[in-house]
Amino acid sequence: MKLIIVLLLTFSGFLSAKNTLSLGDLPPAPEDGVHDPDQWLTSDSRIEIIRNIQIAKSKWNTEIYIVVLADHPEADAAILAKETAEAWGKGKLWGVVLHVIGDPEFPRFFAGRKESFGWSDTQEEDFSKSLAKALSDVEGRAMREQDQRMQVETGAREFCEELGYLGLVMTRIEKRYDQARGANLKVIQKQYSDRNFLKKLLMVLIPLLLLLTGIIIYLTRKRRKEAKADFFFPETSPRKRFLAPWSGGADVIVDVGSRLREDGSRKG
Amino acid sequence: MSQEKKESRGRKVYRAKSFALSVMSCPGCHLTLDQPADRCPRCQYTREVSMSKFAFPAPAMSRFIDPQNHLSESDRERISKSLNDLARKFPQPRICFCIIDLPEGVDLREFGFWLMNASPVEGPEEARVRPWTILIVIDDINGNVSVTPGYGIEPFLDDQSWVTQIRKDRQYFFARDYGTAALKTIEGAELILREGAKRAERKMDKSRSSKKRLKRKVRKSE
Numbered sequence: 129m130k131l132i133i134v135l136l137l138t139f140s141g142f143l144s145a146k147n148t149l150s151l152g153d154l155p156p157a158p159e160d161g162v163h164d165p166d167q168w169l170t171s172d173s174r175i176e177i178i179r180n181i182q183i184a185k186s187k188w189n190t191e192i193y194i195v196v197l198a199d200h201p202e203a204d205a206a207i208l209a210k211e212t213a214e215a216w217g218k219g220k221l222w223g224v225v226l227h228v229i230g231d232p233e234f235p236r237f238f239a240g241r242k243e244s245f246g247w248s249d250t251q252e253e254d255f256s257k258s259l260a261k262a263l264s265d266v267e268g269r270a271m272r273e274q275d276q277r278m279q280v281e282t283g284a285r286e287f288c289e290e291l292g293y294l295g296l297v298m299t300r301i302e303k304r305y306d307q308a309r310g311a312n313l314k315v316i317q318k319q320y321s322d323r324n325f326l327k328k329l330l331m332v333l334i335p336l337l338l339l340l341t342g343i344i345i346y347l348t349r350k351r352r353k354e355a356k357a358d359f360f361f362p363e364t365s366p367r368k369r370f371l372a373p374w375s376g377g378a379d380v381i382v383d384v385g386s387r388l389r390e391d392g393s394r395k396g
Numbered sequence: 397m398s399q400e401k402k403e404s405r406g407r408k409v410y411r412a413k414s415f416a417l418s419v420m421s422c423p424g425c426h427l428t429l430d431q432p433a434d435r436c437p438r439c440q441y442t443r444e445v446s447m448s449k450f451a452f453p454a455p456a457m458s459r460f461i462d463p464q465n466h467l468s469e470s471d472r473e474r475i476s477k478s479l480n481d482l483a484r485k486f487p488q489p490r491i492c493f494c495i496i497d498l499p500e501g502v503d504l505r506e507f508g509f510w511l512m513n514a515s516p517v518e519g520p521e522e523a524r525v526r527p528w529t530i531l532i533v534i535d536d537i538n539g540n541v542s543v544t545p546g547y548g549i550e551p552f553l554d555d556q557s558w559v560t561q562i563r564k565d566r567q568y569f570f571a572r573d574y575g576t577a578a579l580k581t582i583e584g585a586e587l588i589l590r591e592g593a594k595r596a597e598r599k600m601d602k603s604r605s606s607k608k609r610l611k612r613k614v615r616k617s618e
Contacts, residue, residue: 358487359593362600364412366527366547369420369432370509372443374517374526376432377423377509380543380555382562384569387537 157216188295191217209238262290446510454514471575508544552592
């Protein structure tokens, strides 16, 4: 009899040692998001929970885990939930329903998100408040159930809805940030390519300007030289006419305005 | 232009016809002549006719022929300076200004013809420069301006260019600001002379290259 009790305690101790989570010694992530080695949840509940978990994951990239333990964890429940969610999942938003079988203080509900970059302080603050409210709502609705299994099931469903919505909000914020960053990147790229273009343009323009300057200087000097240079007309055999020795006259006459008035008197 | 070129050009005598732009016309009846003639084929005009028309001694040719002193001393100084500058660029031509009051009806072209040929040529220097003289006559009373070139410079001048230049500065002549008018005329003269010189250069280069080609041809045939 004593032997049986010892064996039972040993076995239960072994079991409890197996069915608890400790930091640094987490089991691999359950595929369906439910860690319930003792199969405390009913199969119908499990099916329903898994369906909600999958919806949350596929639609809103929100990871929800149900952890059912036979014994209290060694670490603080909140820390454990966070570590578990971050170890098991890659999602930015997570929710964990942690239950210790037989403990009326449970199930407990935890939610969190991985740090995002580029959020403003206001966005961080607002989202944290929303997350806290969502968590509170989940807990409130779940704890209305009398049965702990229903509490876990309800909690999972409510997590799915609440965190699903917040997941959408996160996605939108991050999308806008990416767009802004992308636009900024484009601006930076454009500036870079503009600078590049400017460099190339200068590489072409500067030699061209130098060439042009050289040409202008050359032409200016040539003109100055021509202006200074004396011209010598060739000797020609004169077109002598009218028996005039020095000039045959020309047909150049311009009227610049007579000084004579009509009466023949002089103006001015 | 190099000194050598100048000298070689000085020795060779070209036909005036090959350079001349302006037509020859009779100072009496203004008939256009195709060929030089001793007498006008229409009115039989000769220098003698002009001598009988202007039967008084012609003044000596000088930079300023201005018996009524239309030009002040400062005008003459300014004009002289401008003419000296021009002479540095064009050593051969000489520009002379004659400002005179003529009776109504006197043709300034004929007067210019007469003055160029009647003005005494005293000494070899004047004989050298007279053919290169450009005489600008201004009739103060009747408000006319004429240009009469000597035989030497005549082939290189374009009559129409003179008309254009003087018309452009008509306002100064009309205002009887002869100092400024003369300066403007000198500016215009420089342009006309420069153009004439360039044309002459082109023609001479063309003539030289065609002669070279001819020589080569002759050598080949030999």
